[in-house]
Each structure stands twice: as structure tokens, then as C-alpha cells.
Amino acid sequence: MLIVPEREIAALMTRDAAFDAVESVFAAMAARDAYNFPVIREAIGHEDALYGFKGGFDKTGMTLGLKAGGYWPNNLEKHGHINHQSTIFLFDPDTGMVRAMVGGNLLTALRTAAASSVSIKHLARKDAKVMGMVGAGHQATFQLRAALEQRQFEKVIGWNYHPEMLPNIEKIANEAGLPFEAVELEGMTEADVVISITSTFAPTIMADHIAPGTHIACMGTDTKGKQEVEAALLARSTVFTDEVAQSISIGEAQHAVGSGLIQESDVHQLGAVINGTHKGRTSDDEITLFDGTGVGLQDLAVAASVVDLAVKNGVAIEVDF
Numbered sequence: 001m002l003i004v005p006e007r008e009i010a011a012l013m014t015r016d017a018a019f020d021a022v023e024s025v026f027a028a029m030a031a032r033d034a035y036n037f038p039v040i041r042e043a044i045g046h047e048d049a050l051y052g053f054k055g056g057f058d059k060t061g062m063t064l065g066l067k068a069g070g071y072w073p074n075n076l077e078k079h080g081h082i083n084h085q086s087t088i089f090l091f092d093p094d095t096g097m098v099r100a101m102v103g104g105n106l107l108t109a110l111r112t113a114a115a116s117s118v119s120i121k122h123l124a125r126k127d128a129k130v131m132g133m134v135g136a137g138h139q140a141t142f143q144l145r146a147a148l149e150q151r152q153f154e155k156v157i158g159w160n161y162h163p164e165m166l167p168n169i170e171k172i173a174n175e176a177g178l179p180f181e182a183v184e185l186e187g188m189t190e191a192d193v194v195i196s197i198t199s200t201f202a203p204t205i206m207a208d209h210i211a212p213g214t215h216i217a218c219m220g221t222d223t224k225g226k227q228e229v230e231a232a233l234l235a236r237s238t239v240f241t242d243e244v245a246q247s248i249s250i251g252e253a254q255h256a257v258g259s260g261l262i263q264e265s266d267v268h269q270l271g272a273v274i275n276g277t278h279k280g281r282t283s284d285d286e287i288t289l290f291d292g293t294g295v296g297l298q299d300l301a302v303a304a305s306v307v308d309l310a311v312k313n314g315v316a317i318e319v320d321f
């Protein structure tokens with residue numbers, strides 16, 4: 001069995017490798033060569049922690065396994081560890097024997113950023129120039145860094161509920177050589193691509209905040225009850241997602257479907273666009289919306305990729321197990 005510790009991931013994993021892994025697995029999911037197992041998420045009644053498992057099997061990439069982890073709200077204060085903790089386990093699909101144990105904290109941010117990037121590659125207008133960010137927390141920096149590689153952006157605009165956090169994303173824009181401007185939500189209509197990555201339970205982005213022709217990736221809503229955008233925006237958009245079952249139950253589409261504004265059949269898999277079985281964007285005026293809920297297969301795909309890199313670089317720890 002191989003171990004790739006959390007401390008090694010930053011030096012091994014690249015945004016390009018994460019992008020390729022996630023794009024491939026979305027395609028495999030749409031081709032029905034890969035599927036996610038039902039998600040388990042439990043409040044364990046200790047330390048206010050939420051703990052659970054996300055797993056799946058990808059026959060194309062031959063990845064089988066799960067990510068175990070969750071959220072410990074007191075970690076940083078009490079123990080000096082980050083609040084989100086996860087570990088990915090890979091198994092040999094031929095024998096069921098454990099193949100690898102991989103640190104999952106940084107990989108989670110990289111695979112989540114890769115998902116919105118894949119959506120931008122396949123759904124945003126080719127001439128997109130203004131990148132809009134709603135959110136400026138931990139994930140937002142990863143999201144913006146990856147998104148800026150997808151088009152020839154000339155400017156980044158941003159809004160955050162806590163404006164004092166905006167320098168987090170201004171720094172990323174400036175590192176990419178782009179100017180940054182803080183805007184009101186009404187000013188988001190200037191953006192050609194928008195990423196929302198917040199933890200809100202009440203929508204902040206209204207349908208009028210998004211201009212025709214925009215691609216918006218909604219990445220924050222991954223739990224029942226969370227909502228970043230007004231449900232009317234989904235009715236006005238062509239809606240894509242990683243996994244339809246998750247989109248309508250724990251993703252952004254839970255609200256639009258629940259209130260009858262759209263049907264489950266209006267939510268399309270991004271993988272179908274990658275495979276060419278869905279036409280994707282069909283006009284420059286269309287709003288495309290990607291509801292990124294986060295699936296276990298994304299975690300397995302990036303973990304498998306990092307195990308290969310760790311072996312190649314001689315940093316995988318081999319344990320007789």
C-alpha cells in the first residue's frame with residue numbers, strides 16, 4: 001500500500017493535472033462508465049463535527065474508493081489544525097485490496113477549482129474578458145487562480161459579504177497581472193464569467209445581477225438548505241451540473257426544482273458537453289449556469305493522479321499492509 005501524505009501534495013499536484021483528471025471523470029460519468037455512491041454525512045455529536053464519506057467507481061480510469069472526512073469547527077482554535085479534514089482511500093478494482101491513502105485537504109480545493117474551470121472551458125463565451133468573483137474565502141483563491149487560465153481575461157471584479165476579505169482575491173488577480181475592482185452586486189452585470197463560492201443559506205445573486213451571455217459557476221452550495229443565487233436565475237439559464245441527483249437535492253437546483261421553476265430534465269450533465277452529446281452553449285446571449293456540487297469521483301480522480309506523480313517522483317511511502 002502506498003501513502004502520499006498531505007505535506008507532499010502541494011509540490012506534486014498541478015492545476016493542469018487536476019483539470020485533466022476532473023474533465024476525464026465528468027466525461028466518464030456522462031458516458032455511464034463511472035458512478036458515485038450515495039453520500040453519507042453525519043453530525044457525530046462530538047466537537048460539533050460533520051463527518052462522512054463520498055465514494056464511487058470509475059471503470060474508465062479504474063479508480064475505486066472513497067474520501068472520508070468533514071468539518072471540525074473548533075480545530076483551528078483548539079488544536080491548530082484546519083477545520084476541513086479529509087483523507088482519500090483508493091482500492092484495487094480487481095481485488096478490493098487497498099492501494100493508497102492520500103491526504104485530501106489541498107486536493108479538495110484543487111478538484112473543486114478544476115470543476116468550475118472545466119465548466120468555463122466548455123461553456124463560457126470564447127471572447128470573455130471580465131471575470132467576476134462572489135466570495136473571497138479559502139476556496140475562492142483556488143477558484144480564481146484556475147479560472148484565469150481558461151480565457152484571455154483583462155480584469156477581475158469582486159463582491160463579498162465580508163468586504164474586508166476582498167484583498168484575498170485581489171492578490172490572486174494582481175499575481176496574474178490583472179487589475180481588480182470591488183463592485184456592488186449590481187455591478188456583476190459587467191462580468192462575462194462569474195464564480196460564486198460562498199457558504200450562504202440565503203441567495204445573494206439575483207437574476208438581474210447576471211447579464212445575458214454570462215457563464216456562472218455556482219460552487220458554494222453543497223448541502224440541503226444552502227443557496228447562493230435566486231432560483232429565477234436558473235429558470236433563465238441553461239443549467240449544467242456535475243451530477244444531476246446531487247444538483248437537485250443538495251445543489252443550487254434544489255430550490256428551482258423544489259419551487260417548480262424548472263424540472264429535473266432541465267438540468268444537464270457537464271460531461272455530456274465534454275463528450276459532445278449535449279451541444280452546450282448555443283448563442284452569445286445565453287446564460288449558462290454550472291451547479292458544481294462536488295462528487296466523490298472528482299476526489300478519486302485527483303488522488304489517482306497524485307499517486308502516479310508521487311511514485312514517479314519517489315516520494316510515495318510504501319507500507320507492507
Ligand code: NAD
Binds near residue numbers: 162201222
Ligand atoms: P470560507 O469560510 O473560507 O469562506 C466563506 C465565504 O462565504 C466567504 O467569502 C464569506 O464572506 C462568504 N459568506 C459567509 N456568510 C455569508 C452570507 N451570509 N452571505 C454571503 N456570503 C457569505 O469557506 P470556503 O472553504 O471558501 O467554502 C465556501 C463554500 O464552498 C462552502 O459553502 C463550502 O461548503 C463550499 N464548498 C463546495 C465544494 C464543491 O465541491 N462544490 C467544495 C468545497 C467547498
